[in-house]
Amino acid sequence: MKKVIAVCALLVFVTGQLPAWGVKGHVIVARLAESRLTSATKKNLRLLLGNDDLAAVAVWADNIRKDRNETFGWHFVDIPKDADAFSSPRDCFRPQDKNPAAQTDHDNCIVDRIDIFRQTLADPNASRNDRIEALKFLVHFVGDIHQPLHDVDEARGGNDIKVAAFGSDKCGDYLCNLHGVWDYSLIDHTGYSEADYVRHLNRLIKENRLDERREGRPEDWANESHLLAREVLAEHAAAVDQSYYYANIVLVDQQLALAGVRLAALLNDTLGRIPNKQLDQELKSHHPDDTQTRVTR
16 A cells, blocks of 8 residues: 655635545545445556555545646535535536636536546546546545535635634634535544544444445535535534534544445446456557546536
8 A cells, every 4th residue: 555645735726615625534535435345346446556546546636736727626516505406507617717728618516527537437438547537536526525515605615714623713824714624623633543534434334324325426415415514504613612523523424434435336336347357458458648638428
């Protein structure tokens, strides 16, 4: 297993939301998913990633954002707080975004992008590099979509709601905000290591039969998270303390667990259905330096 390289620099953007879950949350989701993959899926992952595992690529999509600003809007979906459900025409075309690609990108949201990259991963005509990139985006985005505040437009998903977290208004070098609390503060406050957290979530999955909820479309997951985000925003918490932690950590754990279960199901239903020899031949049939990204749906 290769060590995961943490994100050291804060990325600041003019519009939209900031990263979800933080490094630890994304690694937990990836390791949880890996524990639920079929042998066929694991073999095909090795063809794509070599000696890397899912955890090693879990934050790649955050790391590249400063160099590929067209991907910024793909990490979330700004569903209006009072909307009943996700709407792709309303929520995924964001011409107001600052990057030039937003003027023509009608799939500029996490829901559409998960669908796009799932198709690319399973496409026998996609290049090796396209499929590897699709896999990396999927590992990250399935985690992101389960962070409730990544599925609501209010206050940029809670980024503009300043709070004190466990007695301090500073989270590192920056003022704490509600989005950041849900990204990492509540997770860090558990005191679990990544391995302990995965064991804890596996117990939670078994006790609450969360495997029965592994299916569904990205649209379903976004609508589910959107409803949870409305509840989080309704609390109007000015301070995140031990009481807030006890009231909300169960929901954080549930969302991390569902993300891991659903990521595993998605990979088992795509890579796991391709015979190992067939995928090997498909990958060898494309020039290794082909880096053009497929974005068709």
